[in-house]
Structures are given as structure tokens and as C-alpha cells.
Amino acid sequence: TGYITHDPGFVNTGAASSAITYIDGDAGILRYRGYPIEQLAQKSTFIEVSYLLIYGELPTKTQLDDFTEKIQRHTLLHEDLKAFFSGFPRDAHPMPVLSSAVSALSTFYQDSLNPFDEPNVELSTIRLLAKVPTLAAYAYKKSVGQPLLYPDNSLGLVENFLRMTFGFPAEPYEVDPEVAKALDLLFILHADHEQNCSTSTVRLVGSSEANLFASISAGINALFGPLHGGANAAVLDMLEGIKNDGGDVANFVSRVKNKEKGVKLMGFGHRVYKNYDPRAKIIKNTADEILGKIAGGDELLDIAKKLEETALSDDYFVERKLYPNVDFYTGLIYRALGFPTKYFTVLFALGRLPGWIAHWREMIQDPATKIGRPRQIYTGETERDYTPLEQR
Numbered sequence: 001t002g003y004i005t006h007d008p009g010f011v012n013t014g015a016a017s018s019a020i021t022y023i024d025g026d027a028g029i030l031r032y033r034g035y036p037i038e039q040l041a042q043k044s045t046f047i048e049v050s051y052l053l054i055y056g057e058l059p060t061k062t063q064l065d066d067f068t069e070k071i072q073r074h075t076l077l078h079e080d081l082k083a084f085f086s087g088f089p090r091d092a093h094p095m096p097v098l099s100s101a102v103s104a105l106s107t108f109y110q111d112s113l114n115p116f117d118e119p120n121v122e123l124s125t126i127r128l129l130a131k132v133p134t135l136a137a138y139a140y141k142k143s144v145g146q147p148l149l150y151p152d153n154s155l156g157l158v159e160n161f162l163r164m165t166f167g168f169p170a171e172p173y174e175v176d177p178e179v180a181k182a183l184d185l186l187f188i189l190h191a192d193h194e195q196n197c198s199t200s201t202v203r204l205v206g207s208s209e210a211n212l213f214a215s216i217s218a219g220i221n222a223l224f225g226p227l228h229g230g231a232n233a234a235v236l237d238m239l240e241g242i243k244n245d246g247g248d249v250a251n252f253v254s255r256v257k258n259k260e261k262g263v264k265l266m267g268f269g270h271r272v273y274k275n276y277d278p279r280a281k282i283i284k285n286t287a288d289e290i291l292g293k294i295a296g297g298d299e300l301l302d303i304a305k306k307l308e309e310t311a312l313s314d315d316y317f318v319e320r321k322l323y324p325n326v327d328f329y330t331g332l333i334y335r336a337l338g339f340p341t342k343y344f345t346v347l348f349a350l351g352r353l354p355g356w357i358a359h360w361r362e363m364i365q366d367p368a369t370k371i372g373r374p375r376q377i378y379t380g381e382t383e384r385d386y387t388p389l390e391q392r
């Protein structure tokens with residue numbers, strides 16, 4: 001019709017039909033393929049949830065064993081890909097290191113370029129699920145200047161990742177089952193969240209028929225930003241800032257309310273949830289337990305709880321329906337598990353990976369998919385004549 005709806009931030013634009021994840025933001029409900037997040041958090045595992053998101057159903061025992069084994073067989077990287085890690089500056093942020101390495105997978109697996117070749121899409125899916133944890137561990141090793149470890153395929157996905165991250169080549173590494181369980185839970189909670197910024201990016205890039213690796217690499221870059229995945233690190237910086245200022249939570253909250261430049265209550269607010277984020281609820285309930293067991297309590301957790309309590313009883317936050325989101329408590333747990341702040345967003349990416357893959361596959365198979373190409377409302381100059389350089 002020629003009529004353009006102006007919708008900055010796509011607040012009111014449904015870009016796709018999807019059968020993967022259901023969110024009711026007012027009621028604080030999140031379900032993957034119909035299963036409530038609370039049940040999956042309690043009863044499932046990250047690998048099973050990955051299968052559920054990608055293939056649509058919970059696996060049978062045989063399907064799960066087969067899926068697990070396939071992933072275990074693909075964890076190794078091509079030796080030439082490892083050379084990438086020596087090319088980056090040592091203090092490089094691990095997110096762009098990860099997205100570059102994922103992008104490079106297209107060069108190592110040129111059989112992946114046709115998005116409609118189903119057996120190869122399947123292979124790319126397994127390769128990503130298997131190799132991204134290896135890449136993520138190497139991004140960490142690079143940042144601390146330690147040698148890279150080959151994967152140990154007798155271990156599960158999360159255990160293997162922890163060993164490659166924190167272990168040393170010639171030394172045995174005992175995976176702490178509490179740590180592995182906590183990380184597995186966090187990965188489940190991050191595994192999908194319908195049309196968020198990074199998933200929409202994956203779908204948009206994929207809509208041009210770019211392959212899975214290129215699309216996921218773009219998603220990782222979208223997740224890097226502090227308003228999206230980068231918020232988990234920003235929350236920890238915020239909590240540490242409050243602690244260093246003497247723990248004055250009320251003063252921080254009033255700076256947020258006065259909209260001081262660059263001062264936001266990180267880990268609060270959500271485009272869709274106008275209620276407590278159900279993921280944050282689960283994390284909060286387990287944070288005490290996990291932090292108590294692993295770190296023996298945490299001063300920053302006390303500040304976080306006080307901050308939450310102050311905000312939830314303040315009109316500014318109540319009127320705007322701002323509640324803690326998934327990132328509010330995750331950073332504290334990641335820190336207790338031994339990860340540096342800079343690395344938190346990489347953990348979000350590991351968790352979100354199966355969701356991105358599921359959406360890309362759904363998008364590519366959907367006959368209604370068209371290349372994403374929004375319109376604009378032009379606000380620039382109308383037509384004018386070129387002025388020669390000497391007359392300007």
C-alpha cells in the first residue's frame with residue numbers, strides 16, 4: 001500500500017511465526033515447546049533442552065544418547081583454527097574473539113554454505129553445539145595466557161567445557177559436580193527467549209540465506225551489547241561500584257531515578273516482562289544455595305538483594321513495571337564459579353546457542369520467510385543541486 005508503520009525497536013512488530021518459545025510477559029510465564037521453564041530447570045539437562053528446542057520434542061533415551069555421542073565426537077577444532085587465538089591481543093574481550101572464531105567455521109566447513117542442504121544443516125548444528133564450548137574455553141585460555149587443552153570426550157558437555165577452561169594439560173582436573181550442575185541450570189535458563197535482539201539478528205542474517213555459522217556469529221555480536229547479554233557483566237560492575245562507594249544502595253537508586261547519564265539499574269527491566277522474570281526467580285532461589293555452597297556467602301549478593309528490595313518498593317520502578325531480569329543474579333553465580341566478569345557474556349552465548357540454532361532452522365524451513373528488509377521514514381534533505389568544491 002506504500003503505508004509505512006514506524007516502529008523503532010520493533011516494539012510492536014511480529015517478525016515471525018514461531019513454535020519454539022512462549023512468553024507471557026504480564027504473567028511472567030516462559031515455556032520451551034510448551035514445557036514450563038520451572039519444570040525444565042528442575043528436571044531436565046542442558047543437552048536435553050537443546051534437543052527439545054531444536055527438534056521440537058523431548059528425546060527418547062536412544063535419541064538422547066545418539067545426540068550426546070554425536071556432539072562428543074565433534075568437539076575437536078581443526079588445528080589451523082587454533083592459530084586464530086594467537087592472533088588476537090591478549091587482553092581482547094572474549095566475545096569478539098568467539099564471534100570471529102564462529103564466523104571462521106564457514107571457512108573450515110565449506111560444505112555448510114547451502115542453507116537448504118538438510119544433512120549439512122544437521123552437521124553444522126552438531127558442529128556448533130560441540131565446538132562452541134571448545135572455542136569459548138580457548139577464548140578464556142587466551143585471555144589468561146594459558147595453554148589450550150584438547151577436549152576429553154569421555155566427559156559431558158558442561159564438564160568438558162569446565163575442564164578445558166580451568167584445567168591444565170598435564171594435570172588431572174576434577175570437575176566439581178556442584179559447579180557443573182549450577183552451570184547446566186544457567187544454560188537451561190538462557191537457552192531460548194523468542195525474538196530477542198540476538199535471535200532476531202540470527203533470523204535476519206539467515207533470511208538472506210547466509211549459512212548457520214555466519215548467522216550465529218552475528219547473533220553473538222548482538223549479544224555482546226550491555227543492554228542485551230552484556231548486562232550480566234554490567235550488573236557485577238554496578239554491584240562492585242556500590243560496594244566501593246560504601247554500599248549506599250539508596251544513593252545509587254536515587255541516581256538511577258534522576259536519570260544520571262550512564263546510570264541505569266542494570267539487570268532490571270525487560271521489553272516483554274512487565275512482571276518478575278521467571279528465570280530471575282529461579283536463579284534467585286538457587287543463588288543463596290549455590291553461593292553458600294561454592295563461595296561461602298557473598299557480600300555482593302547482600303547488596304543485590306537490598307537493591308532489589310529498594311527498587312521494588314519504589315514508585316519509579318513500580319510505575320514502569322521494572323523487575324529483576326535474568327541477568328540480575330547470574331553474574332554473582334558466574335563469579336562464584338570462578339569466571340572473570342569479562343567472560344560472563346560468553347556463558348550467556350553458550351546457553352543461547354541451541355535457541356539461535358532452533359530459530360535459524362525454523363526460519364529457513366518456513367515457506368513464509370522472506371528476506372528481512374525493513375523500510376524507513378526518510379527525514380533528510382529533499383532534492384538539491386550539487387555544489388562544486390570551490391563554491392562550498
Ligand code: CMC
Nearest residue numbers: 227228229231264265266267268269270271320325326327
Ligand atoms: N533502570 C532504570 N530505568 C529503566 C531501566 C533500568 N534498568 N529499564 C527501563 N527503565 C525506564 C526507562 O528509562 C523508561 O523510563 P521513561 O518512561 O521515564 O522514559 C522506562 O523504564 C521504559 O523503558 P524502555 O527503555 O522504554 O524499555 P525497553 O523495552 O526499550 O528496554 C531494556 C528494555 C532491557 C533494554 C531496559 O529495561 C534496560 O536497559 N535494562 C537494563 C539492561 C539490562 O538489564 N538488560 C538485560 C535484559 S534481559 C536479558 C537480555 O535480553 O539480554
